[in-house]
Amino acid sequence: MSAQTARGMRDFLPEDTRRRNRVATTIQSVFQRYGYEPMETPAVERIETLLGKYGEEGDQLLFKILKRGEGARLGEVDLGLRYDLTVPLARVVAMNAGKLVYPFKRYQMSPVWRADRPQKGRFREFVQCDVDIVGTASLLADAELIAVAHDALTDLGFVNEFRIHLNHRQVLRGIVESAGVAVDREGDVLVSLDKFDKIGVDGVCKELEQRGFESHVVDRLRVLMDATDANPDSGLDIIHEFVQSSPTGKVGLLQLKEMVGVLGAYGFPPGSVIVNPVLARGLSYYTGPVFEATISGFSGSVAGGGRYDNLVGMFSGQSIPATGISLGFERLVVIMEERGMFSDLPCPVGVLVTRMGPEFLYDSIEFAQQLRAIGVSVELIYEDRKLAKQLKHADARSIPVAAIIGPDEKAKGTVILKDLRRGSQHEVPRADAGDQVKRLLSDITGSR
RNA sequence: GUGAGUGUAGCUCAAUAGGUAGAGCACCGGUUUGUGGUACCGGUGGUCGCGGGUUCGAACCCCGUCACUCACCCCA
Structure with a gap:
């Protein structure tokens, strides 16, 4: 039994996920700033929806799903994993043409799958961030998409790059x-x-x-x-x-x-x-303006798109103009990691509440709850281990503040707040501790 | 689908002309039974990717296979 992901597929550990979330929320907020709304479609499409949209090469790269039952034995295929987000959008528009308000502006950030051979910045499962405008032939729409991509790359930190x-x-x-x-x-x-x-x-x-x-x-x-x-x-x-x-x-x-x-x-x-x-641009469905974004020092594009006025018509027979751009989420993450652009990401936990022994455990729990009630992210130690180990754990997780309650503090109704970055600590009445913690945390993030 | 490179401890890597594996970091314990990130001491941990072959003997040589990386094709 091998504990390994399938080729080109990846797990995202919490630190990876934190970085990816930062990229996602940054991009999303740009999309929303321009008035796009989120939308989602199934990972799986009927195979005929996908076939023939991406050229011969594209058909080869589709992940196909065998029929269930007898069909599987015969190797029959009726479904496939989506290859991009544009074709599913065209399908959605064709299906709901009468219900949508035009121009229909949506964004979608979802994984897509291609049976490619992996290499740098290329995976078999990868997230695309698509923004599209359906239902207008105006070039203002195309220009706006360029502006959106421009703002997204800028907000991510690629200023003038x-x-x-x-x-x-x-x-x-x-x-x-x-x-x-x-x-x-x-x-x-x-x-x-x-x-x-x-x-x-x-x-x-x-x-x-x-x-x-x-x-x-x-x-x-x-x-x-x-x-x-x-x-x-x-x-x-x-x-x-x-x-x-x-x-x-x-x-x-x-x-x-x-x-x-x-x-x-x-x-x-x-x-x-x-x-x-x-x-x-390779994809065959483009009909008008095409665009692509590159980042200096990285070979290959990090965004690509263009106008595709005939794609919706392939599904419904009714032609609806559309244009869109796709940001290459994975490539952006790869480049940003390479360039250390996530170094400012703070530890998600603000305070580690330590514990001194069974008789002080409840005080620690009460104090943890006191901090959580005012919105501080708190982790509590589960095992009764020596204090040095507990502080070491805070280090390992880059938790910036430790709270210590032992016999002396319990007797006095106080708590020791230790700033693990500076090594300084002071003892404060537990009633005031919430404010002190918040001040400490904002000091730490502010001084970075 | 094509080509090249790499697979040794959790991670990064060693192993001299084939003689059944070692370091740093990490982890655990101790120096310090209420104080981490620095120091010192000790310890756990490896079917050397997998399968075959050559050999008295293979991490090392040969064949096959799998995986990863990079490049091509194509693409985000």
Whole structure:
């Protein structure tokens, strides 16, 4: 019998959970600040809901659930674990289209499952934080999502350490068209182009050649990448040059210009949101603006999203426009742990109430309750062990204050409050102890 | 799915040319039976991932297998 989690699955011990909760509440409060409401959907969806939404690769990565009974023996599948939160949302909207108030703004933070091979910042079970706006084609919605991501990353502590990239599916189509690529090979080009950040101009060109693209196509895209590389802040101008011959591309460009204008009004620091002509994004359901957030020093994205105006229609036949972004919760946690960004998390327990012996136990319990009644988090020692051991336990748990009641204190109706960080202690009447404890705890958190 | 690396005590790691395992930290006890985080002394703890093979003898060599890590594919 091996005590081990399944591949790519993790336990979260209390310290992990404390950190994760900090990230979750920080992100949630941003979502709520913009008027999004929480929503939840089942972990399990019908398999046909999931299949065919994420491309061939995605279908391979779905965790599938065998039918019960006879079907299991035959290997029949009728259910699967959700692969993301966007497709379930589209399903919910299709199911409840008449009941919802539009624009429907919801967020969801839930685990999703992918049968991927784990690596850094990648797991088989991982939490996504999705915010979406359903029922409006307005680009204000897309811009707002960028603002939400911007605020979330900022509040988490990544001030000036991230960048949000913005592009448009129709711009990409325009670029690809004008480079002379057939529509059915657009996907291949975009997949390679998207690796620009990682493998550079030469890497992308090499890959394009390997995929069999003619040299005039590769050369054209090389010019695009060189221009982007040289002037990362001139994305709109570069796109302008590259979509002249494409009506579709021009539409996309106009929309990007509009968004850039709107984003200007949000007042973000220069360079934190940029138009990136080579940002592609893999998922096939995007139809308009696409966005992605990166953090300096981390390869890969920490957020991604875009407009998907046709996804709801796949379920109901009734097309409803929608746009959304997903924050990569796990990657953010990984990066924040690496960079020591949780060092300010306080110990959840404020006071350890020690005990001196059987005859003083009830005093300790009464005192613990006295503190709990005023909202202090208190832990009581269960075993009758020597005081040194009890204080050691407080250390192990980083509890900042110990309360000691022995024969002397019992006789006088006092308690010793010991500040374990400083090593100082003083004896106070038990009636005043609540205020003293609160003062001590606020001193300790304030002085950090 | 592909490739590379690593699996020895709870954790981080040692073990000299194959001779049946050791340190630090942690834990427990003591120096201090009312005071932790510093010091000193002692102690518990290991089927060397698992299975086979070579050998008088394997943690070490060979084969297989599993797990983890990293990278690719793809993605958060």
